[in-house]
Every structure is written in structure tokens, then in C-alpha cells.
Amino acid sequence: EAGVTQFPSHSVIEKGQTVTLRCDPISGHDNLYWYRRVMGKEIKFLLHFVKESKQDESGMPNNRFLAERTGGTYSTLKVQPAELEDSGVYFCASSQEQLGGLYGYTFGSGTRLTVV
Amino acid sequence: GQQLNQSPQSMFIQEGEDVSMNCTSSSIFNTWLWYKQDPGEGPVLLIALYKAGELTSNGRLTAQFGITRKDSFLNISASIPSDVGIYFCAGYDTGTASKLTFGTGTRLQVTL
Numbered sequence: 001e002a003g004v005t006q007f008p009s010h011s012v013i014e015k016g017q018t019v020t021l022r023c024d025p026i027s028g029h030d031n032l033y034w035y036r037r038v039m040g041k042e043i044k045f046l047l048h049f050v051k052e053s054k055q056d057e058s059g060m061p062n063n064r065f066l067a068e069r070t071g072g073t074y075s076t077l078k079v080q081p082a083e084l085e086d087s088g089v090y091f092c093a094s095s096q097e098q099l100g101g102l103y104g105y106t107f108g109s110g111t112r113l114t115v116v
Numbered sequence: 117g118q119q120l121n122q123s124p125q126s127m128f129i130q131e132g133e134d135v136s137m138n139c140t141s142s143s144i145f146n147t148w149l150w151y152k153q154d155p156g157e158g159p160v161l162l163i164a165l166y167k168a169g170e171l172t173s174n175g176r177l178t179a180q181f182g183i184t185r186k187d188s189f190l191n192i193s194a195s196i197p198s199d200v201g202i203y204f205c206a207g208y209d210t211g212t213a214s215k216l217t218f219g220t221g222t223r224l225q226v227t228l
Contacts, residue, residue: 004158031214042120043159043204043218056215091158101208101216104149107158 002026004108006092012114018080021111023092025074031055031095032075033105034067038088046090049075050098061086082115089113118143122205122219129195130227137203137222138189145207148181148188149216153202162203163190195226 005024013019025032034046046065047057051072060067064083069075079086089112093105122139129135139148147166151159163174165181165188172179178191188205205219 033214035218040220042220043206045215045217048214059215093158095214099210099214101206101214102147102210104151104161104164105216107160109156109158 004092004094004106006090006108006111008111009109010112010114012116013082015084015115016081018078019082019113021077021079021090021092021113023075023077023108025092025094026106029094029096029106030072031098031100031105032069033093033095033100034075034077035091035093035107036088037091037110038085043091046077079113082113084115087113087115118207118209118217120205120207120217120219122222124222125220126223126225128225128227131195131197133195135192135195135199135224136189137205138187139205139207139219140187141207141217142186143209144185145209145217146185147208148179149206149208150177150179150188150190151204151206151218153204153221155201159204192224195224197226197228200224200226 032049037043045059048055049069066078089110091110093107095105149164150162153159163179170181176193202221206216
């Protein structure tokens with residue numbers, strides 16, 4: 001079974017530019033999550049999709065971040081315009097169960113975003 | 117929001133030594149999880165704890181869910197080079213839907 005796939009693995013962009021991150025969850029997993037780790041800090045929840053619907057987007061930092069999951073398969077996270085503080089590693093995770101946090105999700109390898 | 121304080125931040129140990137790290141919270145969690153992140157990879161679940169006082173082992177790893185439900189520890193016995201990585205605790209509260217609250221991580225380096 002293929003795991004959670006994220007790309008790109010690395011992205012370096014200039015402040016003010018736009019970047020789109022993509023996540024392909026494990027096939028059949030309705031629940032998809034985005035998390036972010038800013039250097040040296042905790043991994044922080046951004047949002048949770050159930051199929052194509054946003055179940056919880058309480059962790060999204062501001063309106064420069066837009067997440068979509070059209071068709072309930074892969075998801076994209078767009079940052080526009082990017083700021084320096086957006087630098088970090090963005091993780092995607094998926095689970096079959098709605099209460100995925102209870103049993104632990106499967107994480108992707110992450111996208112390391114550097115805004116210069 | 118909920119915060120987890122994880123310590124130590126980093127550890128440098130020799131191969132064969134035992135390691136202990138812990139996590140404390142100001143609020144109660146119903147589930148504690150421990151993850152490990154290898155360099156360039158995403159976090160991988162090591163151990164999940166579901167009951168206060170529970171002690172669970174997974175090979176050389178042992179984790180406990182504190183009685184107060186506000187803390188957890190992870191022990192690694194007889195460390196080996198492949199134990200290198202960042203260890204994260206995470207708490208889950210049924211009141212927070214499906215999201216996990218993570219600690220800041222403990223970076224473990226093992227020298228030969």
C-alpha cells in the first residue's frame with residue numbers, strides 16, 4: 001500500500017510569491033490533515049478534511065492560506081502571498097477513522113518550505 | 117490553547133545507554149501518543165496509551181500514561197544508532213475532534 005505522498009519535498013520561494021503544496025493520502029482514507037512545524041517548535045494542527053469537506057480549520061494561521069480537496073482525493077495547500085514566518089515543514093496525514101487522532105495517523109514525509 | 121511541554125529538548129548519549137523523556141500538560145488528555153521522526157521523513161507512531169496509569173512496551177520502548185492524565189514518559193533501553201531522530205509526544209482529547217496536540221520534540225543523538 002502506498003503511503004501518504006507529498007510534493008514538492010522542498011520549496012524555496014521569495015517573500016510575496018505563491019506556493020502550492022500537494023498531498024496524496026492513502027487510497028480510501030477519507031480523513032486528511034495538514035500540520036506544520038516551524039523550526040524548533042511543536043507540530044501544529046492546521047486543518048482536517050473529511051472527504052472534500054473542511055471538518056475543522058481552526059488551526060489555519062490567516063487568510064493567506066487556502067486548502068482544498070476537490071473530489072475528496074488529493075489536497076492542496078496554497079500560501080499566497082508567502083511571508084518569512086511561513087517557513088517550516090508542512091506535513092500531511094491521513095486516516096480511515098474519523099477519530100484518527102485516537103489511533104494515530106499516517107504522516108507523509110513533509111514539504112520543507114523556505115521563504116527568503 | 118492546549119500546550120505540551122516536552123523535555124529534554126535534546127540528548128546526546130552513547131550507544132547502549134538508556135534514555136528517558138517526558139511530556140507534561142496543563143490540561144487533561146484522554147490519549148497519549150509517542151511519535152518518532154527520522155531525518156527527512158514524517159513522524160511515525162511508536163506507542164499509543166489509552167488509560168491513565170497504563171504502561172505499554174514496544175520492543176526496547178516503554179511508555180506510561182500518567183495517573184493525572186496530564187503527563188507521559190517514554191523510555192528507550194539500550195540505545196542503538198538507529199534510535200537517532202526527533203521524538204514527539206502528542207495528546208488527544210475527544211473534545212477536540214480529530215486533531216492532535218504535539219510537544220516540541222526531543223532530539224536524540226547516539227554516539228558510538
